[in-house]
Amino acid sequence: MEKTSKKPGAQALAAGELALIDRYWRAANYLSVGQIYLLDNPLLREPLKAEHIKPRLLGHWGTTPGLNFIYAHLNRMIRKSDLDMIYVCGPGHGGPGMVANTYLEGIYSEVYPDIAENEEGMRKLFRQFSFPGGIPSHVAPETPGSIHEGGELGYALVHAYGAAFDNPDLVVACVVGDGEAETGPIAASWHSNKFLNPARDGAVLPILHLNGYKIANPTIMGRASDEDLRQLFSGYGYEPFFVVGHDPADMHQQMAATFDQVFARIRAIQDAARQGRADPDRCPRWPMIVLRSPKGWTGPKEVDGKKVEGFWRSHQVPVSNCRGDDAHRKILEDWMRSYDPEDLFDRDGRLKEELRALAPAGKRRMGANPHANGGLLRRKLAVPEIANHAVAVDPAARGQLMVQSTEMLGRYLRDVLTLNAENRNFRIFGPDETESNRLGSVFEVTNRVWMEEIEPYDVHLSRDGRVMEVLSEHLCQGWLEGYLLTGRHGFFSCYEAFIHIVDSMFNQHAKWLKVSRELEWRKPIASLNYLLTSHVWRQDHNGFSHQDPGFVDLVANKKADVVRIYLPPDANTLLWTGDHCLKTYNRINVIVAGKQPEPQWLTMDEAVRHCEAGIGIWEWAGNEEGAVAPDVVMACAGDVPTMETLAAVDMLRQKIPALKVRVVNVVDLMALQSAEQHPHGLSDDAFNRIFTTDRPVIFAYHGYPYLIHRLTYRRTNHGNFHVRGFIEEGTTTTPFDMTVLNELDRFHLALEAISRVPGLAEKAAGVVTELRSKLEEHHRYVREFGEDMPEIQGWRWPG
Template sequence: MDTSHGAAARTAPLSEEELDRIDAYWRAANYLTVGQIYLLDNPLLREPLRAEHIKPRLLGHWGTSPGLSLIYAHLNRCITARGLDMIYVTGPGHGGPAIVANTWLEGTYPELYPSVGHSEDGMRRLFRQFSFPGGIPSHVAAEVPGSIHEGGELGYALSHAYGAAFDNPDLTVACVVGDGEAETGPLAGSWLSNVFLNPVSDGTVLPILHLNGYKIANPTMFARISDEDRVSFFRGVGYEPFMVEGDDPAEVHQSLAATFDACFDRIAEVRADARRRANGAPVRPRWPMVILRTPKGWTGPSEVDGLPVEGTWRAHQVPLAGVRDNPEHLAMLEAWMRSYRPEELFDATGKPVEGLLGLPPRGEARMSANPHANGGLLLRDLVLPDYREYGVAVEGHGRTTAEATRALGAWLRDVIAANPDRFRLFGPDEVESNRLDAAFETTDRQWEAEILPTDAHQAPHGRVMEVLSEHLCEGWLEGYLLTGRHGLFTSYEAFIHIVDAMFNQHAKWLDASRAIPWRRPIASLNYLLSSHVWRQDHNGFSHQDPGFIDHVMNKKPDIVRVYLPPDANTLLSTMDHCLRSRQYVNVVVAGKQPSLQYTSMDEAVRHCERGLGIWEWASTDEGRSPDVVLACAGDVPTLEVLAAADILRKALPDLRVRVVNVVDLMRLQPDTEHPHGLGDRQFDTVFTTDRPVLFAFHGYPTLIHRLTYRRTNHDNIHVRGYKEEGTTTTPFDMVMLNDLDRFRLVMDVVDRVPGLGPNAAGLRQQMVDARHAAREHTRTHGEDQPEVAQWSWPG
């Protein structure tokens, strides 16, 4: 530990009056925290505690809470003294009662929830509602003002904090990282987010590693390594660590106040120096961070039933169990709560005394009232160029070849240029790979570390955020969205699974916040999944997985949308819609390889508006009831369906074939299940009530059955899709391995259309032979047959 840091911590910047006030505020927050975990009634302890005052189920996390409130109180002092614009990200979000306590003390909670006011009855409601049926969750959830981070699942606090700071030059994000959370992979990777933070155009992140020594039942790694190793680690990832530790409240208050003063002085120096260097060579600054070491469950019971509690893992959740049934524990709880001297903290009505009300800042300066933590308040629409001007000129359906994502890249280039302060492109080192490299015509990759002459498009003012961590990309984007901006996350389809749990948390946050009147809608979380399952023939089986769609479809229909545009023009229309949307998770799957284009721009717009539709140009039913419906969703399945329809048109000219393409997967659901769903009558009109429907699907076949199981004709819907057959092979061999190929689809038609089999036995045999020949060709030549690879819709 640097001696300068120790010296800063030993100074005493607080006057006796300030020390008393900040300690009283901390005691009040601790009192309110304990009350939320334990009490149903008697909030001010006007009478001795009795069993009926205690909740029947004791839920919550005490161990981290005193540290969270200590930090909160001291940051309030800094905000007031320095005029800071600050939000508070709580990594140990399970310390929910502490954050609720602080938001109640500084008045934001009563403003948003008037029934939980600054009164005895309000305090009773505050206690009763916590982790109680009909109340609020035990974690720092969307219901808590000032929060942008749920924290129930650990690992994402620091990436959220950095995402919030990007393009917010006046914002400070104080981010508490628990020492248990610090062991997670996503958090471990997040420390180097400082490589991407521009000290001129971005805000400040102040990481605060709270070492209380234990997780649920085990010691934490960062608490058990030496001070020298711990400081070396954080210096190695680019920080200037300041250490505060102790168990004497007065000493810790003074040390933490001095340390925060030193940190914010250092931040001001970093930013001033960066502004002086703004036009010179970039110099990566060394930002301050705090390592705060205090006992777990500090100020709680030191020993229970002969076992140590304070400063041990036993303080993690509820230190005193069975309070209703154990008179000794009940007496200990009362002594614990009275140790905070509530009679000094709250007046006769239950309102915090004036001394406490004077500590927090006022209005929007309060961390719980900061509009950045309710990003919809600050959200501005994107300036979007007309996507129609970026479309591919299609000369005949299925005859023009183009790369869909390359066309999208040109549009995104101009989206970035038109929105230099509110849109960023996030991805794990794949912008060029996914054919979006037109973005580099107007911007670079954000980068604050060393830049070599051999590097390409690295600069300290880039709008493209590339790092080989899907966790960081997701966390940054979520933080960016939650504070009122817009973005797009591009990824290989197979590896977006890495953020399954992060998507879960964000989707749940969106769902919960929809029911909270004061939460304003934010921009949607948009995924573009390219390099998908059907064109990972070169990378092989490990890169072949379309299952993220299934995962997303488990969420509530008010939140999720899945789109499978078959070509460039439908992709452009879809993405324009997604970037304009609010409060959704949009998943768009689109290939990057050269492929056939099927729709003119006008046709693409209409097709996307419908979500699914009959492609009359590819059908032979001539508006009458078809003999068979060939349905498809996804670019490669669409290609195979059209090639199959071409074979059938030539071999069986009297067969009435209807081709249906699905862009919006939600259209397959009934309108009673999803806002985009089709009513049963509309669905039956398109897919019939009694004819075979052969559905070629991008993903796992069972998903289509899940979406359509209530439909009249479900028993006649037969789905081909990915069935976990893959390897390093050719594109057509890949579809053959999964029985999604055109020849297999024609065989299905012969097998499924009543009466057709005996009259088309020769055609079926030809298809069997064609599959065999195609397989032999790949094994002999290492590429697909020219007639397969170069097929296009006949003119």
């Protein structure tokens, strides 16, 4: 396919500067190859031998020389204009290049003193790469300067934009690989420019790195013409610049000249906005770069007669049998010597001084930039007193007051925004659901961010809003991750069923936090806080497609140090939970709470005590006074399960008054695990005091029942746990009918209790018949009248 290119005409680099930047690039390439292949002989002081080669060759070469090329030229721009810049490496396994460059600029040895800037340090640098006890092959938390885990493709650009929001002096250079460019999240991420305000945000420079191939196939964008790409990215709202070729000298000149133009464009856009000269009704057209360079650039052209450079065979390890094949080892040695290491490193193995001078100094080094270690910049979030938003619950009339709990949380978040308005380090993220999720009070003090045209009749849109809404869970999650990783705070609300869209992103962030917590030099960042609402039990109008509570199952798989799961049953417990989560760091907190009117159970003082314990006996709801032990424990976790449990207890107390019932509510789900498994877990003694060691436990749970069994299987009384929850039965129906379909309703819970207490079913046969008749009556009623029976809708706790 014919491709077109428009190249800058002027020579941006003098001959001496060109030679130096090329040598720096060669040094990075040399270190990158060495990491993939070598155990020893790092400077090739002797001919390469089999024992110098790693027994298992792991890593990815194909994208790396392009990444190194970009890094060298970004260094030039940082030094030239004193830029505050970080580098987001999108290509999945660009680890060799990022490690090499941070080693060249010195920060790697500062962070890891054992990897010194000498021959022995270089040997250790090479040996550790993709080696047991070493470092991963992709850009990971262990890599200084990184905020982006390279193990999964698709999120580089959205992380870059998240980092730039509210960082007016920061430039985020983001390299998007052409394999990565085929993912769905990246396709949406290009629209992030519509949310970047040049007056108060930083800048993102996307660099689409087209080397033409992924693992074993061409890439879509790699085969597109420059003109097609120009039209595509112009349509996205960017001004595309092209750097195309393979000759190093020509490519250096092109890139230098292009960077000069691009950074001038960025400065002009920001200056116009900050000086009041920009068109307020037009979204700026930010620059982006398309870099076409050969895959495996500067590597072997052919191996065993087959094309390697400029083809997918260079993707991973271009020469695969260097330990066992002399010819392959000769190719590797010639390849590494082509970079002329004697011209790059001195006798001690240290980068030569004239090349060291090309790297920026101190915190201007991209590997040392504090924005890439956000905990260094994290400031304490100002929060209001939750007592100011407490719902007044009368202990003598529990459950009588009906309140939308998330509306109360919305008022609290409004005040968080107000208290942090000046330092601008808090934003709310969600996929077009802030108002729907009853958090609309935040719009009393802010608006939604919107950089496109605003019509006179639009509501709550502005250039300066603090609420980020876009109908892509990927973008909300990625923006928030980038925002947190660079030292700020945030909150993400989402429909419960569709948070699954970011399952994999959650996984990656959890892994990042797990590793980061083990690195002393990585300082703690603010927690990622989810509110999952519009949940499974109140999706009666949307139906089965919106009914899935399974995200918490995924969350529970992660390391105990990282995750927390909260199921507050009312507004005051939700307020405590939200406030607590916003104050934590290095965690992922998941809060599940409904947005519909629901009974309010606890005073604020009671809610604080209950939430701090995570689990507790609601003595006011049970009737075991004077008994050695209850006959049955009715446990619940979640707002609807709590209401149905209490309704079941109400019936049992009325119809079988001799039955001794204990009510247990769980707000912190991880308290069910043992203390050895989770920091919030109850000791066995405490667990046994609450749940007994031998009495039946009827557990009404918000989600899939098996999770409760997973969390409690080691407990003494686990065999007596009978869990009711979502069993994948759903449709468009009434709220109460949803619980009936899944046998979580008050009638099924009461029947379960009767059946599990020895001898009770025979004694209470009449009650059993009555409850089953009620289920039949309910079935007929909702299908005739389309709503729940009046006694269901009007039920209140008797107090």
